[in-house]
Amino acid sequence: MDMKLEVAVIPVADVDRSRNFYGALGWRLDADFVADDGLRVVQLTPPGSACSVIFGSGVSSAAPGSVEGLHLVVPDIEAARAELVRNGVEVSEVFHDAGGVFHHSGTRDRVPGPDPERRSYTSFASFTDPDGNSWTLQEVTERLPGR
Structure with missing residues (x-):
């Protein structure tokens, strides 16, 4: 199903x-x-x-700003970041994780710039909404099999 x-x-x-x-x-x-x-x-x-x-x-009993890790998948991390900045959003610089696969929570192990090999799923940028709910942009240029 x-x-x-x-x-x-x-x-x-x-x-x-x-x-x-x-x-x-x-x-x-x-x-x-x-x-x-x-x-x-x-x-x-x-x-x-x-x-x-x-x-x-009356939609949620969670504390405002308590959501973390919502991901927006984009085909070009730098263009997506630039568009958000043009729309007045404070966005982190593009980063990748020192571990190379996914990103740690917070800012732990962030390495400045996109993944050096520009592998799909490994370059990110982040921002928050006015309440502090956190969003992550994730660059996906080629999907894994079955996706």
Whole structure:
């Protein structure tokens, strides 16, 4: 049976501020509705993604800014970073991990610049939303078999 990740819920403190932030990134607004009981659900989708993010009022009991490690896969890490910077986002410099495969949490073992061999899956940049939810850009130029 197919199981597709459709939505990631991110906890935020200010719904309108978050809607504006993600909208400024060029993410498509799919929904913004308020139920009679005050539940507010905002859904946005990154360009080209099959998975959306949802945030709002009464959507999550997690602390705002507590989500880590959400990944946005991009074909060109430097171009993606530059686009985010043009949109006013503070983004880390491009990095790769000293271990060479995936990145450690936080800034441990970060080596400046893209992977020297420009292998797929091994070059990254990171940023946070206004609440501190962390995002990682990951360059994927050639998918592993079966992906």
